[in-house]
Amino acid sequence: MKELRFFFAAAASLLFAAGAAGCGGSGSGDDTNGGGDATNFVAFAKDFSGYHAWPSYDVTGDADLAGIHDGSTVTEYVNQLPPSGLTAFPLGTIIVKEATGGTIPHELFAMVKQGPGFNEAPPALPGWFWFELQNKDDGSDGVSIVWEGVGPPNGETYGGDPAAGGCNTCHLACGNDGVCAKPLNLADF
Numbered sequence: 001m002k003e004l005r006f007f008f009a010a011a012a013s014l015l016f017a018a019g020a021a022g023c024g025g026s027g028s029g030d031d032t033n034g035g036g037d038a039t040n041f042v043a044f045a046k047d048f049s050g051y052h053a054w055p056s057y058d059v060t061g062d063a064d065l066a067g068i069h070d071g072s073t074v075t076e077y078v079n080q081l082p083p084s085g086l087t088a089f090p091l092g093t094i095i096v097k098e099a100t101g102g103t104i105p106h107e108l109f110a111m112v113k114q115g116p117g118f119n120e121a122p123p124a125l126p127g128w129f130w131f132e133l134q135n136k137d138d139g140s141d142g143v144s145i146v147w148e149g150v151g152p153p154n155g156e157t158y159g160g161d162p163a164a165g166g167c168n169t170c171h172l173a174c175g176n177d178g179v180c181a182k183p184l185n186l187a188d189f
């Protein structure tokens with residue numbers, strides 16, 4: 001795809017140069033997706049690094065109520081707080097959930113508002129992409145991406161529960177644009 005786009009861009013600029021040399025249009029097309037543009041955001045591993053310094057919430061009690069992450073301490077981190085008056089989280093919102101000390105010693109998941117075209121097949125949570133992350137071993141606050149998509153890879157289970165393989169269904173049921181944690185209730189911002 002990249003090559004194809006490059007080809008068209010190159011062909012277009014050749015035509016441009018040949019036909020309208022006086023216009024000075026140099027590299028106007030901003031179609032690089034490194035971090036995204038006005039309509040899409042594509043998260044790379046580097047976008048999660050430093051998440052421990054983001055605004056955070058201890059949601060351990062709520063996770064217990066929902067019957068997930070038994071025994072663990074659950075913290076959520078958000079890269080940008082939503083402005084007030086919204087019914088959906090803005091493009092580029094990254095929410096990381098970290099659970100430590102439970103049956104599974106360390107779990108790191110994230111949801112990223114990547115924009116139109118992501119996660120639109122039912123049961124859709126439009127615009128959100130799911131991630132499992134892993135901390136780097138080097139002691140930095142960096143992460144690597146284990147998987148990303150509309151849900152976990154086939155055969156993976158969530159929190160050890162084979163019945164709950166997907167991510168959308170539970171999160172849709174939470175309302176609030178699919179974000180379950182009470183401190184991130186849009187109506188409270």
Ligand code: HEC
Binds near residue numbers: 059109182
């Ligand atoms: C059994 C229902 C359930 C399933 C299935 C589920 N989640 Fe969640 N998830 C929750 C609940 C409830 C919370 C809020 C936790 C809290 O408030 O303590 C949450 C929180 C999160 C958060 C933080 C943002 C938020 O909504 O509060 C992320 C990120 C997340 N889950 C990722 C995932 C991923 C990735 C999957 C699929 C692999 C998944 N979840 C599947 C119930 C679920």
